[in-house]
Amino acid sequence: DGGITQSPKYLFRKEGQNVTLSCEQNLNHDAMYWYRQDPGQGLRLIYYSQIVNDFQKGDIAEGYSVSREKKESFPLTVTSAQKNPTAFYLCASADTTGGAFFGQGTRLTVV
């Protein structure tokens, strides 16, 4: 079954802890993206990657880090430097013919 899988669906983190959100795709897409969505807001780009072993900062990269060691995987780490990490995090992948597809999201709550 092809698609994009984000895990976990819900994540709770204590203040001061780093946490890593998983994003895996089996669509053979080169490009992958991470977005943050706050209640009632649009999507803001955190990081994106056009190819393995390369990634670029988006509009709100501060307090986040990523890696792209495999084509299928683009994990996002929310570090303790991120001042307001509670949000809905969405991962997407895209192919060269235009299709761009999203996972179901991870809702992160800082407790």
Next chain:
Amino acid sequence: GEDVEQSLFLSVREGDSSVINCTYTDSSSTYLYWYKQEPGAGLQLLTYIFSNMDMKQDQRLTVLLNKKDKHLSLRIADTQTGDSAIYFCAGRDDKIIFGKGTRLHILP
């Protein structure tokens, strides 16, 4: 950088057509997208159009692109209660940049 603008709300009577509008600033966008988001869910890709196209139709959905005015629209024919959601337009070059979304409300 790219900026994408949408109106925030639209109310439509069930059975009528809905037209959601979007304007974008970056003419280098290669693809333009429409997504649907229901409460608590991810984004569902509805349709997308290549920047050298003017129109694309897919069942009840029609996308119109006016490149000169940098205006994109999504028409939903015969709007149903299940169409109630937030609709996002987005433009893609290397990044994919989103508008803030239009909340579509269906009136009985």
